[in-house]
Amino acid sequence: MLVDILPQGLKDFLGQDLVFWLGYISNGKHLNWYASVQYTLAAMVLGAAIALVVGLVAAAARSNGPLPLRWFAAAYINIVRGVPDVLFFLFFPLAFEQAVEWVYSFQVCTPETLALNAGRWPPCDAANISFSSFGYLILASVSLGLVYGAFVASVIAGALRAVPAGQLEAARAYGMTRMQVLRRVHIRQMWVYALPGIANVWMSIVKATSLLSLLQILDFVAWAQRLGAANFSRAAGLVHDDWRWRYYFVLLVFYILVTFVSEKIFGAIGRRLRRGMPLAEQNAT
């Protein structure tokens, strides 16, 4: 245990109780809990990165793509946002796994093995595919990205419309080509208008990572629940009552801290982006 390395003098100073509790909150189970923050943070960052890419692509397809693509993007944006994030979050990894198994079954299943599993899933045992918890973490991040990509898409679409027409006209008057106007002026200025919305989506992603445990990922939330649950078995360690609310409190504080830090960072980015843009400064909220 970690407290064992403390010098005896310090232990005497702290007193027996404090040393005991220090030992308790630094035991292996707690260390697992602290370490599991990495899954939560990884899902946040990866999910947000995917959401940003998906959102940009969907916004571009929605406004500039050929007709079928435009419809597809519109359907994606509206459907995903009309459905609870938790539903899509659970649906996507399951559907993805089944889709891979279905495609795979054409290669590995024979008519006999197909008949053996008729009416059940997977189509045949050989087509069975399972993902590691790392695989599920990636899938979970992709589902977060797909859900919140739809929100990013509408934020970006709105921001593209918000760039003053005069700015674009001035760029064209300088003799820039269409692509140059888009890249150098339109998209660059768009970020200023999109930032508050993107900050909001980020906060939503942060909060949605609390759902990871529903996909059997032992994340920060899952470990907190295990630690807080009453224990009556001496073999399992310290016997204690229901301590869940203390651990939930830590979880709430953790998420509020992440939100708080994010706010500060987005504030700083916003100030930097708005430098030399008096117009945007007025409109930004």
Next chain:
Amino acid sequence: MNRLILAAAALAALTLGAQAQSYKIATEGSYPPYNFTDDSGKLGGYDVDVGTEMCKRAGVECSFIVNDWDSIIPNLLAGNYDAIMDDMSITDERKKTIAFTDPYFPPDPSTFLTLADKKVDYANIKGMKLGAQKATIQANYLESNLKDGNTILTYDTQDQEMADLNAGNLDIIFLDGSVVGEAVSASGGKLKADGPEILIGDGVGVGMRQTDTELTKKFNTALQSMKDDGTLDGLITKYFPDKKGGPFYKK
């Protein structure tokens, strides 16, 4: 395009195939003394000790992974792991979807647990709030026998129903008798095991996919040798010191 997907799927299968042959066993990790996560953060308990020894004797490599109880059978069938060791009673209902090895724990009567000062007429339970864990034999029993005139609440985990019982939100919970002993003694007189013991199920087995007959055979042979040389009885005494009527398996 199609070929690309196939290639991706094949690649996925290849990388997965490389890890195969070591089997994964799912357990809840929060159902002491059968399985729990101890203070050092490791999985332990009766299920885990039996499983480790069983795999050793069967000559296969096994690792334990954690999965919630209510999705533990679906995820076995979906192939996320190869076996379930989570105090799962062998029942006809479950045999419709999965297979079981021979039992590794004798049939375990289910027991009612209440607050110590509670008086219940067990021949005629009415107007009570009854709790059980979702998708357990006990939840099924309450549903089919005590539904009328009572309120039945189901929970995702055992510790949730225990918490609700302790806080007085439930009158009675119904659970595996072998779990109750330690719960009662740790409660310091707050809880009591009460009422009739009801035998449901045919003992505890390792949950297997019905198609994995080879592996089931291997596990059965390994379990038999553990029964014969007294290893299993030893583990039962270690984790269930209150359990009466041994030896259970050694002749």
Next chain:
Amino acid sequence: MTALDVLIGEVVRMAPAALFNIYFAVAAIPAGFGFAILLALGKNSPNQIVNRLSRAYIYFFRGSPFFIQLFAFYSLVLAFNLSTWKPLGIDGFVLHPLFLGPAILALNTTAYTAEIFYGALITVPRGEVEAARAYGMSRRQRFWSVTWPNLIRIAWPAYTNEVVFLFQATALVYFTLPVIGDQRDLMNLAEVLFQRDYNVFLHFGVAAGYFLVISFAIFYLFGLIYRRLMRHLPQERRLKFSWRRVQGLS
């Protein structure tokens, strides 16, 4: 049995479950709406204590996940059962998911709605309020006859959005609270059905369809109210109200 029969069967089977989600939302909305007005005024209050408390409340509920709030409040309410709810004889009521679910939802939506109302409150045209004061209106009169009508018109599109989100958040309730008998909501039922036959597309698809249709219904209903709110304004001054715009987060 054709695919259509299966689909219709599923839609029929899930209809009672949808009522639970609708009930949760409908029970939580009025309380959330009322408290949000008070809280928005609190956040705008010159009284430092009221101001700080209102801000802290809003920050706490908007900054943490609803999923954890459900867990935390359930265990908190449970902890007071023997000491408080039982002696009062209201334990069966307080701990019932059909009460506690909407209660926690209401606490949560109060914060989000208050933030929307506060944002609208500080953009209410000053001139109109000053004109009302010049007429000699009392504070209460000024609020209800000038500030409030302006506020609700400005806030309505964003509030519609919040109501849709609130409805979607009802999907989380039974992940946390105990399930009584067969009282299952859409999400819970979809999971139970999925675990029987692994048909993720049918069960989750139909549940998603219900959420989508009801979300659109909320949107339509609130659009009608919005048109009523704006009926006195000339056509061109009315804010555009579309699904896309309402769902805009910024």
